[in-house]
Amino acid sequence: MTINQDTALAVARLARLDPSLDPVALDKLTQDFGRIVSYMDILAEVDTTGVTPMYSPMLEPLGPRPDEPKEPDPQKAEALLAAAPERSGRFFCVPRVV
């Protein structure tokens, strides 16, 4: 797969990044992006004919858990709020979206 500037711009838009990059930066980004993706192409060289797809890398996955609530931890909630770039009282705060 090759990455051109259109693809790079489309991905930037999906990631809500400012697509009005200067041409030099966009060119560099496109090349970086292309190199990462073509590195992954190495995987495509392996012949996987007849191999069962692996759905999870975990050999002993965690099974499901019972539906039993844990007591909410106010300190944990507070730590999560405190870690946010901006908060307002008990809310996380972001630039206007609605």
Next chain:
Amino acid sequence: MINMEPVIGLEIHAQLNTRTKLFCSCPVGQKAEPNAHICEICAGQPGALPRLNEKAVELAARAVVALGGTVNAFSLFSRKNYFYPDLPNGFQTSQLDPPVGSGGGLNLALADGSEKFIRLNRVHMEDDAGKCVHDEKRDRTLVDLNRAGTPLIEIVTEPDLSSSREAMDFLKQLRGLLTQLEVTRGRLEEGEFRCDVNISLKPVGSETLGVRTEIKNLNSFRYVGQAIDFEIRRQTALYAAGYAIEQQTLHFDHLKAETRPLRSKEEAHDYRYFPQPDLPPVTVSPETVAAIKETLPPSLESVKEKLIASGLTLEIVNNLTATPGALDYFLAALKAHNDPKRLGTLMAELFLPTIRSKGLAPSEAKLTPPKLGQLAQLLAEGKLGKRAAYEMFGELFASGEDPLTLAGAKGLTLVSDAGPLLEWAKEIVAANPEETKLYLGGRKKILSFLVGQVMRRSQGAADPKKAAQALETVLGALSQ
């Protein structure tokens, strides 16, 4: 102009009736301060490992079985990538392929008494997003993640519906079934049951579907109806004027009763689904499916058939099954008065409209099932007239009092004592010589006119059956 017909499909989101979130042990469905019920997992912190709630899988499988679908022994969670502040992970954990359930459907009861099978495409599990609140004062958005991670099932129908009425009836029936099975609490005002509508027009008889639009996030049956009707009118007008329909996502403005574009096509999301590596595949064994089948209550279909056989109309039966808890209430009331038809009518005409207008569940009403049964009993015995029953119902519902006591206190019980009835009968016979003559001459049907006169004279207080007997006594004496 070519005649067009609407083609409608629904995507229904129902919150699963669990105590905890889909991937962590934070409680769900409880009132709390903003962001009180959050942890590293549902707040999307790096390195947190989700762990699936087994109850959510059981409830999802239960819904699939009850809807006649296939529970897939093996299904996968995938990441559905998009950015929005109420989605802290940057992706929704959903199921693409294979989902927990495939196929199935529901027999939709139509207004004319016939049925239409609405096919389901799939049922899949996913987590809900948090909530955004707009801060008017400072022009910014506030985010509460208490709801983030709440387990949902999404039920996707085939485009088998053809009117707003069908769509609304389907949703009511589906909600009735899922709440009866306790798969979801299904409270619309809490957002526990909401839907997206896909709608397009096609030439009548054609197999080719037109370009569709999607109306997002409707949380009331009435809005679903209004949004579909508006969208049919809008698309029809565009076709008539020769314009193409644009594929787009719409929002329904219930104040203006119109749809408006939510996102234009250029911004349509490219979700870039891929299997969620942090979660193992979901497995449901054939034994689990068999166990679910065993515990399912008799299907709604068979309960409905029984009720119709007992003399209830399809409309009343649908009314009883569409309101969560109404059927249980009805069955409990039947123990006090075993006439399904009379009781069903009281439920449909008085009880259900009242609880709906007050936003109560049947079990929350002060008027208990035995008391409603007693009210039906009083009507059956002729101790209370229909009009009087309807007149006092509001008060009876509010107080939960004994119906006979309340009717007595309000002077609404019917007079069935021979004394006053004979007096009224004599009075009416004397005042209507023409009709009396006709009756005595063999026109027995005239009796109902005379009964009407007694009812009028007694200002509705006479028991009509007993009044007829009194009149027959008086008239019988005259003929001898």
